[in-house]
Amino acid sequence: MRKTTAKSLTSVVDDLYQDGAIDEITMREIHSLCLPDIKEYSADNIVALRKKTHLSQAAFAAVVNVSPSTVQKWERGVKKPTGASKRLFDIIERKGLEGIF
Numbered sequence: 001m002r003k004t005t006a007k008s009l010t011s012v013v014d015d016l017y018q019d020g021a022i023d024e025i026t027m028r029e030i031h032s033l034c035l036p037d038i039k040e041y042s043a044d045n046i047v048a049l050r051k052k053t054h055l056s057q058a059a060f061a062a063v064v065n066v067s068p069s070t071v072q073k074w075e076r077g078v079k080k081p082t083g084a085s086k087r088l089f090d091i092i093e094r095k096g097l098e099g100i101f
Contacts, residue, residue: 006034036094038086043077049089050075053097063097064088 010031017027041049050060050071057075061068064085073079081089091099 003036006036010034036090038090041074041081041086041089043075046071046074046081046089049093053092063092063100 013022013027013030016022017024050057053060053063055063057071058068061071064071066085070079074081088100
């Protein structure tokens, strides 16, 4: 979904919720549909993201709640991040570490 369309939609949904026209569950479901698409992260992308945040592999692992060896494997291209890790990378990439703390 395009960023401007998603922003407009969530604004309308927030107004409808404040007016009592929709419930909180519906509002959250619509907001979840407007989440940005999550891209794939290559080994080079992960190294660049970690360096951008000025973290060691161990510290980066702690931030994304994985073992340091997992970060090492991602950075060598042996394994690829999935699920929650990719979502955290996306948040860190868009908003910095402040986005998750």
